[in-house]
Amino acid sequence: MKVSVNKLLxxxxxxxxxxxxxxxxxxxxxxxxxxxxxxxxxxxxxxAETGTTINYQAIGSGGGVKQIQAKTVDFGAxxxxxxxxxxxxxxxxxxxxxxxxxxxxxxxxGIAPGQLKxxxxxxxxxFRAKITKWNDPAIASVxxxxxxxxxxxxxxxxxxxxxxxxxxTDFLAQVSPPFKGVVGAGKTVNWxxxxxxKGNAGVAANVTKIDGAVGYVEYAYAKQNKMSHVSLINRDGxxxxxxxxxxxxxxxxxxxxxTPNFAVNLNNQSGANSxxxxxxxFILIYKKAEKPEQSAEVLKYFNWALTKGxxxxxxxxxxxxxxxxxxxxxKSWGEIKGPDGKPVYTAK
Amino acid sequence: xxxxxxxxxxxxxxxxxxxxxxxxxxxxxxxxxxxxxxxxGLPAMNWAFxxxxxxxxxxEGGGMANAIVGSLLIVGLTTVVSTPIGILAGIYLAEFxxxxxxxxxxxxxxxxxxxxxxxxxxxxxxxxxxxxxxxFSGWTGSVALSLIAVPVxxxxxxxMLKLVPGSLREAAFALGMPRxxxxxxxxxxxxQGGVITGILLAVARIAGETAPLLFTALNNQxxxxxxxxxxxxxxxxxxxxxxSPYENWQSLAWGASALIAILVLLLxxxxxxxxxxxxxx
Amino acid sequence: xxxxxxxxxxxxxxxxxxxxxxxxxxxxxxxIFAGITFSFAALVLxxxxxxxxxxxxxxxxxxxxxxxxFFYSTTWSPSTGEFGAGIAIWGTLATSxxxxxxxxxxxxxxxxxLTESCPVWMRRPLGTAIExxxxxxxxIYGFWGLFIFAPMVQEYVQPWMINWLGAPFxxxxxxxxxxxTAGLVLALMIIPFIASVMRDVFETVPSVLKESAYxxxxxxxxxIRNIVLPYTRVGVIGGIMLGLGRALGETMAVTFVIGNANRxxxxxxxxxxxxxxxxxxxxxxxxxxxxxxALFGLGLILFIITFVVLSASEWLIKQGxxxxxxx
Numbered sequence: 001m002k003v004s005v006n007k008l009l010x011x012x013x014x015x016x017x018x019x020x021x022x023x024x025x026x027x028x029x030x031x032x033x034x035x036x037x038x039x040x041x042x043x044x045x046x047x048a049e050t051g052t053t054i055n056y057q058a059i060g061s062g063g064g065v066k067q068i069q070a071k072t073v074d075f076g077a078x079x080x081x082x083x084x085x086x087x088x089x090x091x092x093x094x095x096x097x098x099x100x101x102x103x104x105x106x107x108x109x110g111i112a113p114g115q116l117k118x119x120x121x122x123x124x125x126x127f128r129a130k131i132t133k134w135n136d137p138a139i140a141s142v143x144x145x146x147x148x149x150x151x152x153x154x155x156x157x158x159x160x161x162x163x164x165x166x167x168x169t170d171f172l173a174q175v176s177p178p179f180k181g182v183v184g185a186g187k188t189v190n191w192x193x194x195x196x197x198k199g200n201a202g203v204a205a206n207v208t209k210i211d212g213a214v215g216y217v218e219y220a221y222a223k224q225n226k227m228s229h230v231s232l233i234n235r236d237g238x239x240x241x242x243x244x245x246x247x248x249x250x251x252x253x254x255x256x257x258x259t260p261n262f263a264v265n266l267n268n269q270s271g272a273n274s275x276x277x278x279x280x281x282f283i284l285i286y287k288k289a290e291k292p293e294q295s296a297e298v299l300k301y302f303n304w305a306l307t308k309g310x311x312x313x314x315x316x317x318x319x320x321x322x323x324x325x326x327x328x329x330x331k332s333w334g335e336i337k338g339p340d341g342k343p344v345y346t347a348k
Numbered sequence: 349x350x351x352x353x354x355x356x357x358x359x360x361x362x363x364x365x366x367x368x369x370x371x372x373x374x375x376x377x378x379x380x381x382x383x384x385x386x387x388x389g390l391p392a393m394n395w396a397f398x399x400x401x402x403x404x405x406x407x408e409g410g411g412m413a414n415a416i417v418g419s420l421l422i423v424g425l426t427t428v429v430s431t432p433i434g435i436l437a438g439i440y441l442a443e444f445x446x447x448x449x450x451x452x453x454x455x456x457x458x459x460x461x462x463x464x465x466x467x468x469x470x471x472x473x474x475x476x477x478x479x480x481x482x483x484f485s486g487w488t489g490s491v492a493l494s495l496i497a498v499p500v501x502x503x504x505x506x507x508m509l510k511l512v513p514g515s516l517r518e519a520a521f522a523l524g525m526p527r528x529x530x531x532x533x534x535x536x537x538x539x540q541g542g543v544i545t546g547i548l549l550a551v552a553r554i555a556g557e558t559a560p561l562l563f564t565a566l567n568n569q570x571x572x573x574x575x576x577x578x579x580x581x582x583x584x585x586x587x588x589x590x591x592s593p594y595e596n597w598q599s600l601a602w603g604a605s606a607l608i609a610i611l612v613l614l615l616x617x618x619x620x621x622x623x624x625x626x627x628x629x
Numbered sequence: 630x631x632x633x634x635x636x637x638x639x640x641x642x643x644x645x646x647x648x649x650x651x652x653x654x655x656x657x658x659x660x661i662f663a664g665i666t667f668s669f670a671a672l673v674l675x676x677x678x679x680x681x682x683x684x685x686x687x688x689x690x691x692x693x694x695x696x697x698x699f700f701y702s703t704t705w706s707p708s709t710g711e712f713g714a715g716i717a718i719w720g721t722l723a724t725s726x727x728x729x730x731x732x733x734x735x736x737x738x739x740x741x742x743l744t745e746s747c748p749v750w751m752r753r754p755l756g757t758a759i760e761x762x763x764x765x766x767x768x769i770y771g772f773w774g775l776f777i778f779a780p781m782v783q784e785y786v787q788p789w790m791i792n793w794l795g796a797p798f799x800x801x802x803x804x805x806x807x808x809x810t811a812g813l814v815l816a817l818m819i820i821p822f823i824a825s826v827m828r829d830v831f832e833t834v835p836s837v838l839k840e841s842a843y844x845x846x847x848x849x850x851x852x853i854r855n856i857v858l859p860y861t862r863v864g865v866i867g868g869i870m871l872g873l874g875r876a877l878g879e880t881m882a883v884t885f886v887i888g889n890a891n892r893x894x895x896x897x898x899x900x901x902x903x904x905x906x907x908x909x910x911x912x913x914x915x916x917x918x919x920x921x922x923a924l925f926g927l928g929l930i931l932f933i934i935t936f937v938v939l940s941a942s943e944w945l946i947k948q949g950x951x952x953x954x955x956x
Contacts, residue, residue: 037594041405045404057566160913194890196888201591315406316405364746364849370739377762380773381765453674454673461677463874465879468680556769558768586768612764
């Protein structure tokens with residue numbers, strides 16, 4: 001009968017699938033959209049070199065944390081470092097893989113990329129909807145001589161739970177107590193006005209399409225989409241443009257070895273060239289490896305990424321981790337142990 | 349009298365004009381969307397599109413081979429699973445429906461499911477299969493799509509079977525055929541065109557569904573035949589690529605969208621052709 | 630065929646016994662058949678029912694926590710853990726209503742044109758063209774809506790409407806994205822379904838009925854209104870319900886253009902959220918405490934809305950049948 005033939009087909013397919021699955025090294029990771037282009041590039045190069053496939057899917061930082069906790073993926077990725085207590089409770093280890101910058105982007109007629117300057121006060125007041133028009137005197141005072149139109153400001157934020165939002169709001173909350181009070185900081189916040197876009201890509205798309213919009217995206221998205229980024233006045237009072245140099249300047253100030261779980265906060269760093277909104281993006285993996293071979297493969301991949309892969313970072317507008325950070329990270333992998341109590345992977 | 353006639357004539361003219369405008373709007377929308385789709389999508393469909401896997405951002409070359417194969421596998425499995433289930437359940441509803449409580453409840457629940465948001469189905473399958481098996485897989489994607497396709501097949505089969513004239517059924521009974529023979533060999537065969545149409549329409553419906561696959565099949569940057577792993581598929585890949593800032597990704601996304609639209613069109617045309625030819629008998 | 634003569638009583642008995650055996654075999658086969666088909670129908674019912682039940686179970690903590698207020702409160706705040714479905718319900722209903730208000734008349738016009746006024750050579754291609762719209766994946770509607778349609782609405786349609794219609798439903802500033810645009814995109818999505826169904830049922834009207842009406846001098850409009858529509862009432866309502874069902878549950882297309890704002894506004898030009906778009910945006914990272922139950926609660930509410938709509942349509946059909954004196 002028809003039914004039994006179909007059932008036979010299904011079981012054949014599934015058993016074929018299971019058999020096939022036993023052979024190749026296939027790893028799955030999920031999480032932040034912030035570093036997604038970099039991870040995709042690395043995976044492609046790594047596969048060409050070793051044959052191992054690292055399938056990374058960008059579902060948002062919150063999603064990355066959730067899926068690794070549900071053990072449906074081999075590693076999770078989050079821009080927002082997970083709190084030490086939660087790492088402890090879940091038994092997760094955390095280490096950074098790449099650094100990038102968060103950049104405010106605008107869509108204002110007549111304003112070229114990098115032309116508009118904003119300081120802490122104006123940036124936070126715009127995003128808490130206190131300043132509602134582009135020709136507001138506060139903005140004008142920071143931009144003498146620039147012709148600002150009488151357009152309404154439309155805030156564009158992340159509609160999904162986002163590490164990029166966490167980095168951005170953390171910065172604004174640090175430099176603006178009113179912002180902290182009204183909006184707060186975190187992966188999801190209550191924006192007082194504006195529209196939401198899904199993923200970094202969604203925010204970029206919305207800003208490009210709405211006249212008078214302002215949003216925040218990871219630098220690669222701003223550059224690739226040729227968007228008008230904003231120049232910010234950093235902690236030292238200097239106006240900086242977002243680029244690899246200013247992100248690296250911010251990253252160089254951090255104490256990588258001194259911070260537990262590498263949870264460094266790169267926002268609002270001192271230094272004349274430092275970009276104020278910089279962040280590392282983190283990888284989450286279980287300390288107690290239930291599948292030691294899989295975990296070993298994951299660490300082998302990240303060893304490659306942290307050493308050979310960092311060269312490719314600049315081409316995609318990310319910033320490689322400083323050498324001392326890489327050394328400390330590789331050393332920290334000694335705590336990822338298999339059921340036999342031995343570290344699953346030791347870098348050569 | 350004449351004034352009344354004038355008024356009727358006016359109303360008639362107005363309604364014809366308005367309906368013409370409605371068609372114009374519909375066709376305009378169609379041309380706009382399909383035009384955008386094909387203008388942006390067709391140029392992307394070269395040989396590499398069909399043979400190479402998805403590239404990294406900014407990399408040269410690449411195509412949609414893994415997503416195409418993945419979608420074919422997932423949709424194929426869905427069809428294989430949902431067709432027998434849908435047809436047999438539809439037969440039950442049509443044959444024994446008026447007398448059975450189970451049948452009327454099933455019919456009502458099926459109708460509700462026809463309007464179910466596809467994301468809820470996806471989440472349900474995620475909670476049931478993905479968290480328990482601890483990994484994303486192509487076959488859970490098929491399960492989610494089947495939950496969407498089965499109600500369509502059930503309802504179309506039932507509706508088609510109900511259209512079989514009573515005289516045909518009675519004639520078969522009069523010849524001494526058992527009930528199951530009447531149902532399968534006579535009634536089902538009489539409307540097989542319509543039933544096949546229903547299946548093809550269900551397939552067309554699920555071919556472009558993204559939400560159910562987001563948390564079941566996930567997606568895969570690479571090529572795999574293994575349905576027990578995350579599997580690349582066209583809708584989620586399009587979702588990721590079209591919104592990205594990378595030109596190669598965007599052009600691939602439009603190409604894939606055009607491909608889905610073409611496939612669905614072919615399925616619809618096929619459904620029409622099959623229905624016409626089979627129902628001529 | 631055996632000859633119709635009674636040979637011997639034994640032969641008759643043997644024939645009757647054969648017939649009884651055959652009937653017994655048929656009866657058993659029919660029972661198996663009924664059993665098999667029943668089990669598949671029951672399987673379908675169980676699975677679908679299981680989905681509904683699991684939704685209720687998952688949603689229960691939220692309903693328990695927030696009580697009846699969950700169904701109408703307009704606070705949806707994952708960061709503070711306060712959830713109310715008001716915003717999402719409003720978004721879903723408003724977008725679907727706009728989609729119907731615009732989609733049904735256009736579909737009706739298309740169906741009317743295709744069956745009555747259209748030259749015969751144009752019927753098939755035009756019909757296929759409309760059906761092509763149904764084949765476009767919903768995610769394409771989302772992208773097209775976001776990148777092409779919404780900016781156009783922002784620039785040309787909304788300013789005009791803000792000036793002429795104004796508050797509370799059409800207030801500025803014109804964003805392009807929002808509940809209104811989502812409704813428009815949905816309208817375009819459901820038109821092919823409703824139009825195809827209407828066209829199919831309009832074509833089932835027996836020509837003799839239409840010709841008699843034309844014969845006594847009815848205009849085309851009067852034929853449609855007084856003959857075709859009443860005859861096809863059930864199918865038309867069914868088609869509208871099909872479109873409405875699609876509109877209520879549509880996820881991706883709405884998520885791209887509705888603006889994703891968890892703030893309530895009567896203003897249709899303001900960004901909002903629908904049940905499906907809230908789920909699409911927030912499920913990936915919702916944590917266990919109250920967020921997930923609240924999201925499942927939204928899913929459950931959508932099923933309730935669908936249930937209400939379906940029951941309403943069945944009631945409408947029964948009403949119409951009663952008026953028409955039954956079938």
